[in-house]
Amino acid sequence: MTHAWLFTGPPGSGRSAAAKAFAAALLCPHQGCGHCDSCHQIEVGSHPDLESVRPQGLSYSVKQTRELILRAAGRATLGGWRIVLFEDADRATEQAANALLKAIEEPPPRTVWLLCAPAADDMIITIRSRCRVVTLRTPSTQAVAHVLTTRDNVPHPIAESAARASQGHLARARRLALDESVRQRRDAVLSLPRTLTGVGECITAAERLVKTADEDAAAATTELNETEISELRALYGEGSSGKGLNKGLIRGGAGALKELENAQKSRATRIKRESLDLALLDLMALYRDVLAVQFGAQVELANEDRRSDLDVLARAGTPEDTLRRVDAIMLCRERLAANVNPQMAVEAMTLSLRNPRG
């Protein structure tokens, strides 16, 4: 039995789902039947021998990793395997990765590490070389549409169009198929290119893209942040006495609160970035389709349902123009990942996408 596994694949390919299924196979008395208590506990994340980690912020610290290693070293309560499922393991900082390496090099006999990352290259080579790598591929449009119709009862035409639009990302396809507001937001993004006729329009479009990402982050975090803060305050005695933080605990409480606030900020930044990146990926897919139309290529178009837009954009420029625009989007993604001010990066991009002829 290999003690360290690395599940890799593009977002949406089901890395963590595959790792979870593998954990179920190891812990379930019937090799992962999907119906017993053990399988159910794994599904909802309450199995005592499965330690699941999913970094919420931009990175995963060495302190968090050391705590995780300690938890992993415990004995399996049910006498079988003790499993650590580490999603987005590529977010581990360099120091954290080194701590992780030590744990993987000398694992307790019944501990199994399941790491997930977009690609094997995202992990340091010393970790990679100690893991058995399981590579997942992007599922086909047909496969994604099939899951949506059979598991989520989505009507066929909607499933088909959501699967095409998500380009193999199952979770995204499902959100598109089930949530009207997600579809509307995507439509708004894809309608932008035809509006980019002048400098003023480009700046407005950039503002709108950035604002939407901010709103996404706020919607996803505001409530959660408040719950976490009130839980922490309760833990340190505030509220129960009604007289502020318990005196003896003031210092620890304030430190913990500060730490929590930093983690929350990091989580919001990550959601903002991911939301903006998703919009950029949608735009990139649109221009890829434009290029296919310009060349008359017989390929599946992600935006088949916006055929008239594609035709207009294809006629308004040359394939070289289109490639230049794809490059501008790529550059913007790189800049955002490198922490450039979002408004500036997106503005530079929309200006490059400008098409004076409309």
Ligand SMILES: [Zn+2]
């Ligand atoms: Zn089972």
